[in-house]
Amino acid sequence: MSPLSLYALVVVLLRCVSALPGSAPISSRSPGIRTVFEFANGTWVENLAVRRNGNLLVTLIDRPELYQVDPFNNTSILIHRFEDDDVVSLLGISEVSDDVFAIIAGNFSIENHSSEAKSYSIWQADFNQGGKCERTSEVEPIPQAEFLNGMTTLSYPNDTLLIADSGLGLVWRLNVRTREYEVVLEDETMKPVAGSIIALGINGIHVLGDYVYYVNAFQDLLCRVQIDTATGKAIGPYEIISRDVPGDDFTITPDGTSFVAENFENTVDKVYLNGTRQFVAGGQNSTLIPGPTSAAFGRTVSDRGTLYVTTAGGQGDPVNGYYTEGGKVVAIEIY
16 A cells, blocks of 8 residues: 555544544644644634744734744744733734734633624734834724624735624725725625624635635635725625635635634645645544634745644634643644
8 A cells, every 4th residue: 555545544544533423532643743832721822924034923812912933942922912902802913014913902702702892903013123023003993893803914015904804794904004994895605694602704814816715614614706906895706615614714825725724623624726625634523733723834945834723722612522722833744
């Protein structure tokens, strides 16, 4: 049997075992997967962005803290705590210009599965002073928003963001220089599911070329829409790529392949433009990546084929109903 066939067989067997009712959590570490850094129990790592020097910026939703994780030395340092800024959570993060990152701040309760409307604003962290973050500042509050979550840069480095509002099921555009914002995208594929425990519609969002890609976990959708790259507004139909993707967030490669973090499935999947879905890591009953929340590839020569994944530690849906751990950053060797 060839090594490739043997690997495929092992993957199939592991998935079958993890799907057995009542099976114990699987915690073995597969080759090519390692924990970069794990936070204390109770920590929910929500999102990440990769700096040009290779370090990772991660946001926490359980408390308003921004950390920098060094994936080469497995260390972490606190960059800024927004404790005095009347926010309790940090969510999406995106590089809006060279080594300048926009961050969503607001009030979300993990315990109550609820978002506080009118609490959300966009902040900025600038790392251009010798590579250190010497300044964080509020860009603009968006009081009309209900639950700002995922965020991406529309046309780097033109200082324009697209921000997913999970509560209202739409996308805002914000220019961080002029501070002007407006709704630019809205569709049924972005809306929350009626009767859900939380009003959670569109979540992760990314731009590739002249398309916006996005996921809706409760509708199990991975979608895209063609846009005017100057305005962010739709110029084509809203397309469903796959109806079987319960994604929290994702990253997308130049050929349109998405690597999706599926929080409640404890799984990372690869989804092609034709809708084909391929297993990457984790599993329903696996503790390898409990509650994956976001994903991004490295930016240095040594880690461009490494997929970094953040996790909630299973807090949103404990593995097998009881297992949780501290949120963490995991590295998966893809290429």
